[in-house]
Each structure stands twice: as structure tokens, then as C-alpha cells.
Amino acid sequence: MRRNGRNPAASQWSRQANGYFRWQDEAGAFLDADGAAVSPSDPQFNERTHIMYEGT
Amino acid sequence: MSEPSVEPVAHPDDALARIVESLVISYALDDAGATFLLIADFPERAPGAQRSFVALRFSGVRDFHRTPGTLAELQPFLREYALVNSPRPVMIQDVEHTADRIALFLGPNFGDVTFRYAEVRGWIRHAHAENRAGQWFYRDADTGEPLELARPFAGVLESC
Numbered sequence: 001m002r003r004n005g006r007n008p009a010a011s012q013w014s015r016q017a018n019g020y021f022r023w024q025d026e027a028g029a030f031l032d033a034d035g036a037a038v039s040p041s042d043p044q045f046n047e048r049t050h051i052m053y054e055g056t
Numbered sequence: 057m058s059e060p061s062v063e064p065v066a067h068p069d070d071a072l073a074r075i076v077e078s079l080v081i082s083y084a085l086d087d088a089g090a091t092f093l094l095i096a097d098f099p100e101r102a103p104g105a106q107r108s109f110v111a112l113r114f115s116g117v118r119d120f121h122r123t124p125g126t127l128a129e130l131q132p133f134l135r136e137y138a139l140v141n142s143p144r145p146v147m148i149q150d151v152e153h154t155a156d157r158i159a160l161f162l163g164p165n166f167g168d169v170t171f172r173y174a175e176v177r178g179w180i181r182h183a184h185a186e187n188r189a190g191q192w193f194y195r196d197a198d199t200g201e202p203l204e205l206a207r208p209f210a211g212v213l214e215s216c
Contacts, residue, residue, distance in 0.1 A: 028144025028165070040079055040145045041192040041205050043107040043185035046097060050077070 020050045061198035062111075062212050065178030071110055072151050072158070072176075074099055080146045080162065081109065081208060083169070085135040090117045092171060094160070095209060096148060098180055105182035105197040109208040114158070116174025125167030133166070140206040181208055 024030055029037035030049040038048045065071045078097040085092050091113055098110035124131045129143045139145060150161040159170040182197035194203045204210060 022147075024144075030145060039192075040139055043183075043192060043194075045079060046077070046099065 019053050021053055022049050022051065061196050062179040062181050062209065065110065065112075065180060068112060068176045068178040069153070071098070071112065071178050071180075072153055075110060075112075075148050076151055078110075078148050080137065080139065080148060081205070082138040083136065083160075085117065085120055085171075087135075089115075091115050092117045092120070092173065100180075102182040102197055104184075106185040107194065108180055108182045110178060110180050111209045111213055112176055112178045113213075114171070114173040114176045118172050120171040121169070123168040123170070125163065125165045127165040130166045138206065179209065179213065181212070183208065 022030060025037060030040075030045070032038050032048040033051045038045055042048065075096050075098065078099065081095040081097065083092065083094045094112045094114075096110055096112075098108040101108045120135070122134050127144075130146070133142065137146065144165070146162050146166045148160060149163045152159040152161070156174065157170070157172045158176075159168055161168050181203070183194040183203060184197050184200075186193050186195070192205070194205060194208070195201060196203055
């Protein structure tokens with residue numbers, strides 16, 4: 001479930017407890033939550049490529 | 057001229073625990089000096105800094121072993137790796153270390169690097185980032201000196 005501000009179970013803390021995942025495309029580029037490739041030269045590379053697991 | 061602004065790492069062991077999931081900028085084994093220099097992103101930034109880098113220099117290196125991963129295009133990287141020369145970015149997936157031995161697990165695609173060492177020292181450099189026409193440019197957070205992402209410790213580490 002995406003965070004919508006109305007579901008207390010989807011708070012920041014529960015998402016951190018659930019963990020995160022990272023995904024890569026075929027070329028090996030790391031992707032952000034929207035599936036856009038993030039350049040390693042981006043200073044937010046780590047933050048953008050760690051995608052919080054929010055359940056299904 | 058301002059002083060180089062690298063910050064020595066008081067406890068390299070702690071730094072090794074924190075670089076898990078960090079992007080590898082480069083590593084290089086120097087046979088002559090028996091040193092191994094690892095440069096990676098560092099998650100703990102100074103206030104106001106947009107990106108931080110850590111350099112860990114292992115000395116007295118011996119029994120270096122590179123276990124190749126599954127991806128052919130990453131197998132040629134043996135004693136040296138650099139993000140700028142690599143077809144894809146590599147993450148530190150896990151670090152196992154004792155007082156004199158370390159194993160860097162760089163993912164199933166890349167494989168692992170293991171070696172024994174006598175001593176490890178570390179330095180951290182904080183940077184400001186600026187985006188100009190879609191490209192990121194970095195400057196030292198303290199001195200404002202430009203730095204290259206490919207070599208964030210160029211010119212400052214030799215003096216440490």
C-alpha cells in the first residue's frame with residue numbers, strides 16, 4: 001500500500017521496520033521508486049535507490 | 057591556501073560496518089606497497105554536506121584473492137576497480153572482518169575480494185553538490201575546492 005497519510009500502519013517507522021529493496025534494470029542501472037534510472041553521480045543516489053518496502 | 061579537509065576516521069572498524077549498501081567509487085591493490093585502497097560513498101554526512109566519501113587504506117596486505125561473480129563484463133576487474141570505468145555500479149553487500157582479515161562481498165554479479173592485512177586507516181571527505189545542466193559537480197564542503205566523483209581524495213590523501 002502506498003503511503004497516503006491515513007493509514008497508521010503505513011507510517012515511516014513501520015516502513016523502516018519492514019525493510020527496503022533495491023532494483024536494477026538489465027543494464028545494471030539502479031532505479032528509484034518510480035522505475036527511473038538514478039545516476040551514481042546523483043548525491044541522493046543512496047536515498048533514491050533504497051526503496052522502502054510498504055507491503056502489498 | 058586552506059588545509060585539506062579530510063577527516064581521519066577514529067575507528068575504522070565502525071566505518072567498515074557502516075559502508076554496507078554503499079556505492080563503490082574505486083578500489084586498488086598496490087602490490088609494491090602492499091596496500092589496498094577502498095573508496096566508497098559514506099552514509100554519515102556532516103551537517104550541510106550533500107555527499108560524503110570514505111577512503112580506507114589497508115597496509116601490509118597479503119593473500120589477496122578475488123572471487124569472480126556471475127557477470128562476464130565485471131570479471132575483468134581484478135586488482136583494480138573504478139566506477140567510471142565500469143559498465144555498471146557496484147555496491148558493498150556485506151563486509152566480514154577480523155583483526156587481520158577482510159572479505160568484501162560486492163554482490164553476486166561482481167563477486168568478492170578477500171585479503172589479510174596488518175593495519176587499516178580511514179578518512180572521510182564531505183562534499184557539496186551542484187547540478188548544472190543535468191550534471192552533478194562536487195566541491196569540498198569545507199574548502200569549496202572542486203572534487204571529482206571518480207577521485208574524491210585526489211590531492212589530499214597523499215599527505216595523510
